Amino acid sequence: xxxxxxxxxxxxxxxxxxxxxxxxxxxVVAGLVVIQDSLRVGISWASDGPKAGYFPFYIGVILAISGxxxxxxxxxxxxxxxxxxxxxRSQLKTVMQMLIPSIVYVTVIAFTxxxxxxxxxxxxxxxxxxxxxxxxxxxxxFLICAGLFFMFEVWFLVPLPKGPLEAWLGY
Numbered sequence: 001x002x003x004x005x006x007x008x009x010x011x012x013x014x015x016x017x018x019x020x021x022x023x024x025x026x027x028v029v030a031g032l033v034v035i036q037d038s039l040r041v042g043i044s045w046a047s048d049g050p051k052a053g054y055f056p057f058y059i060g061v062i063l064a065i066s067g068x069x070x071x072x073x074x075x076x077x078x079x080x081x082x083x084x085x086x087x088x089r090s091q092l093k094t095v096m097q098m099l100i101p102s103i104v105y106v107t108v109i110a111f112t113x114x115x116x117x118x119x120x121x122x123x124x125x126x127x128x129x130x131x132x133x134x135x136x137x138x139x140x141x142f143l144i145c146a147g148l149f150f151m152f153e154v155w156f157l158v159p160l161p162k163g164p165l166e167a168w169l170g171y
Contacts, residue, residue, distance in 0.1 A: 012089030017074055017081035024070035031064030101125070113163030119145045 038053030038060055045051070074081070087095070101121065108117040119141045126137035152158045153171060162171060 010085075010089065012092075013085045014087045014092060015081065016084035016086040017078055019086045020074040020081070021071055024067045024074055027067030028064050028071065029067075031060045031062070031067060034060030034063060097129070109161055111163060113166050114160045115145045115149055116163055116165050118148070 034056050038057035041053040042051035043053045043057040045054070101124070105117055105121040108120070112120075122144055123134075123137040123141035126132040126140065127134050130137075132140075152160050
């Protein structure tokens with residue numbers, strides 16, 4: 001999305017050049033982390049074949065080089081990208097309305113378990129974003145979480161993170 005050519009990017013808009021540069025640098029960092037850990041576990045050949053870090057090392061090298069090339073292109077095109085808007089303030093607000101509750105949800109899983117956190121997350125979103133009646137949101141959230149509980153814990157025997165409620169119920 002491009003900004004209005006007459007006014008340029010508006011205050012609060014995120015410019016494409018910053019997004020490209022930050023993402024490229026994050027890719028470089030990810031590649032360096034992979035390289036470092038591959039060196040820790042070994043990247044050479046052993047008597048029975050490659051060590052555990054052999055293939056990840058080269059993936060890390062490719063990531064780091066790719067990120068560096070993208071970062072260099074972003075810097076070289078810095079002026080050309082000045083009028084390009086990646087996301088407007090209103091679009092970013094909409095994204096944050098999903099992202100922040102999702103981060104809270106993942107954090108709450110550690111304390112309440114996945115089923116209670118999912119119940120709160122589903123019901124909360126149904127009421128807040130979907131404008132459903134609270135009693136309908138509670139019923140649907142309960143049915144979804146109960147269905148997931150039986151599917152994973154009872155039928156497939158796949159344990160998922162649990163909290164105090166599940167411990168109280170004997171799971």
